Amino acid sequence: MNPNHDHVSAVDLHAAVDLRLRAAGLRNSRSRQVVVDVLVRAGRPLSLPEILDTDAELAQSSAYRNLGELVDAGVARRVESADDHARFELHESLTGHHHHLVCTSCGRVEDFDVPDDFEAGIDVMVDAAESQGFRIDAHRFDLLGRCARCA
């Protein structure tokens, strides 16, 4: 029922993050660990302000820079919300594939799992899409509405 954020155990997760950073030629610096830890604890995609609120020791520019590098290294992923702030979450290979509930009022994003047969239906459509000339390699499915606080 809850999104499976334990797709990889906590220990393995940090090991995996470390590995990917090294593979990308990046140091596992303190502020990068902080960013990753914030995302792990949140369990949902966070905006830059939300990340900074969680750990005030972090400089804004460094947070942005780290997030970009984490995305490039396959550790994090950028998520589009409904307001003018991007959100960031751990890469799906670390948390498991899932989708999002997006609040169109405040921009809050929560994870949401869908049935396997729904995912199977998506695979079928990819073939149809490729006949339109696109080479498909991902999808995004979001339910939009009002979160509990904004409803």
Place this chain on the structure above:
Amino acid sequence: MNPNHDHVSAVDLHAAVDLRLRAAGLRNSRSRQVVVDVLVRAGRPLSLPEILDTDAELAQSSAYRNLGELVDAGVARRVESADDHARFELHESLTGHHHHLVCTSCGRVEDFDVPDDFEAGIDVMVDAAESQGFRIDAHRFDLLGRCARCA
């Protein structure tokens, strides 16, 4: 197979647009007509630069302002792509419900229809989502990849 952009006939479409503008207390000015016509002809969501390229007589600020008003009036809709430009298309009530193919390289967006049973599956999930505290009123489903030009 092709997205049904003839959900409303051309004549009815302009009448419907006119009606919605009036209902919103807006005049059906020439530049608003131009913006709507560009979107109608495109048959896919366009970025601001794409809209301006199509009709150079349009001032950038007016185009942005008109698009915002058209969105508020229920005539147009903002679509998130993969680059840093928003896209705009006619409201689904005018073109019919559809989804999008998004090029992660150039940001190009094309319309894409999905089977009815897939849409039905979405309806089922809305109930599950609302048990997480969200009041759902829309969804977005995009297939992401490389368009024919970028592949």
Place this chain on the structure above:
DNA sequence: CTTTCTGCAAACGATTTGCAGCAGC
């Protein structure tokens, strides 16, 4: 005429980047 639009230019705000000093290995 009065109200709404338009274009120009300036303002905004999220994100990015140059640079000088600090930290990791």
Place this chain on the structure above:
DNA sequence: GCTGCTGCAAATCGTTTGCAGAAAG
């Protein structure tokens, strides 16, 4: 000690907005 990382402040760039003159009705 190099090399990469951080923070600060400045730059970028899509988008928004104030304002004076131009259209719509």
